[in-house]
Amino acid sequence: MINFTNVHNRKQTRSVKWDILQAVFQSEEVLPMWVADMDFQTPQPVIDALVERSTHGIFGYTILDNDVKYSIAEWLERRHNWSIDTEWLSFSPGVVASLHMAIQAFTEPNDKVLIQTPVYTPFYNVIKKHDREVVKNTLIYKDNSYHIDFDDFEEKLKSGVKVFVLCSPHNPVGRVWHKEELKKMADLCLTYNVLLISDEIHGDLTFPGNKHIPIASLSDEIRQETITFMSPSKTFNLAGLQASYIITADKKKRSILTDQLESQGHHMLNTMGNFAMEAAYKHGDAWLDELRDVLHDHRNYVVEMFSQHTEKLKVIHSEGTYLLWIDCSRLNLDDNSLKKFMIENAKVGLNAGIEYGDEGKQFMRMNIACPRATLEEGVKRIINAVQGK
Template sequence: MINFTDIHDRKQTRSVKWDILQTVFQSEDVLPMWVADMDFQTPQPVIDALVERSKHGIFGYTILDNDVKGEISGWLERHHGWSIDTDWLSFSPGVIASLHMVIQAFTNPGDKVLIQTPVYTPFYSVITKHDREVVKNKLVYNGDSYQINFDDFEEKLKSGVKAFILCSPHNPVGRVWSKEELKKLADLCMSYNVLIVSDEIHGDLTFPGIEHFPVAALSEEISHETITFMSPSKTFNLAGLQASYIVTSDKEKRKILNNQLESQGHHMLNTMGNLALEISYKHGDEWLTELRKVLHEHRNYVVDMFEQHTSKLKVVQTEGTYLLWIDCSKLGLDDKSLKEFMTKKAKVGLNAGVEYGKEGSQFMRMNIACPKATLVEGVKRIIDAVHTT
């Protein structure tokens, strides 16, 4: 029985989402709907496998064998129509660690790296912490959704960009880029000899009728100029087990990447992360199908409630992820006041849009991967706060 309605108490589990509210929001009295992990338990086969493995009592170094790699290959073929050779796979504890490795391995200090803003906060730091230059291709908000400014994208590539970090599906704006959009981006990158670094960690989490296309699957030529990051961590709520993988079809690039991973000790997975990756991909299909339905219903609920009860909040049209991007501009608050409104008046802990770049000013990011009762309470708090403003 798949159950996405039970409320599980996550306090006192060293949860980033639930146990540092005072530090993040200066209050314990907020409902946390921020960090991108879910309040749902992982699939039961994963839990059972981890419990059984723990009974062995010995947690020495483990290998990433053909069973694990085969499950990854099968998952990508079933869910994304992407046929890969298992030799293309590398591993690391997480996508952010992998991003750091790629930026160090394939660019030099002072090089320009392109991102599309507003975007996932660590994209900035993986560039600046290694003394590279951030170049922005600002996404265009039309009042309903976001589009790519391709003319600006090409102009930025012309300026000498060495790598482009693609967020696909996009966090936080929720776009699932079409095959045509991805092809156009990739063709431009190849024209200007720009490496495509593609974070596709949310690729499994699209809404019904929406398909995620791995950019490297578009053609063999594009594949050889792309390094792709994926993980079951968002899909199956496994982030704390730190297991991710990298797909690199080009042999020379893969050699450079693996050398970088090994030089900093990031090329292995822990025992439990290794097992969870395998079992989730082996037994998680039905669970994911139900999850996607739940997230779609949750998104529609928030959209409907805001439309019915307030004209001051608008959910940006989204096609994937479990993160809603909310336009709060009609509240007429600056970013500091908007955050205080949500935390002190609504008593809901959201991510401030400006954290994703100045282009996110007057937006908030809401995590809807929680039981319906939690979602209903969070939405009610926000609407009640708007009505008393």
């Protein structure tokens, strides 16, 4: 049995989540349930591998050898039924860095890049940073879930879009896309000659009854026109070690992307990220299986508590990730007032929905990857604030 109940003190560890509350929320009293890392320790085999490597005491340049690459390939085969060639792998410090590199490598200034909103904030920032045009395929919010507007999706592709950036599973709305949805999106990208970039960093974190399918695994043709971003960082709480990888089957595209990565010095991993990735993928299965059960229970707890105690908050049905998307529209607050309410009344630090685009107005995002005691305290604070206590 793995202990996911211990409350670890993360303050004074230079934690983004815990040590900059004043700067982010203008308060030290909020309970942080925002930025997407977990308050759980990484698997013991990963800790052991890092301790063993650190005792060597020399931290020079390190290579990404076949042991690391095979651990990735075996993980993808074992967990996602996806067989890859290790030659398809490239490496970068993180998925956002990879997105910067890919946008620069495969588009030109003023090119159109399609995203499905509301969506992870860096998608907007990366596209705009490089003077590309953001094109939105707004997801349809219906029946307590989100759905793809395929008519609009196709119209946007027809308009001259060069790249489609898919978020799969989707952050923040929690959708794990079904095979039919993925196939339809991919086929339309093929029809209109649109490069498909897929951020699948949350792919290991799905709830019972939902299975993540790497979109590039659907067919040989789709695989050749897809670039996939993955990382153990969300899965095993390794974000601070900055280790991610890119899967590009098409040799020409891989060469273009590799040149871009090397030109900006983003093609290597730090020593600790290198060893942590291998250990996590070789020895992390049991830990992950239990984590998924914990997160599923946490999701159900939040849904049940809000349902029992208030009609003003509605948790959108989530199929994966450890991020809940909460409809707060019945509070009848504008976005600034909603953010202020959560900070000052509930004393909980959440991500404001408006950060994910206009479609996120009157929503909040909650991180439930924390010990049960922390989760219960956060939920209690929110319910009491809504009830005026």
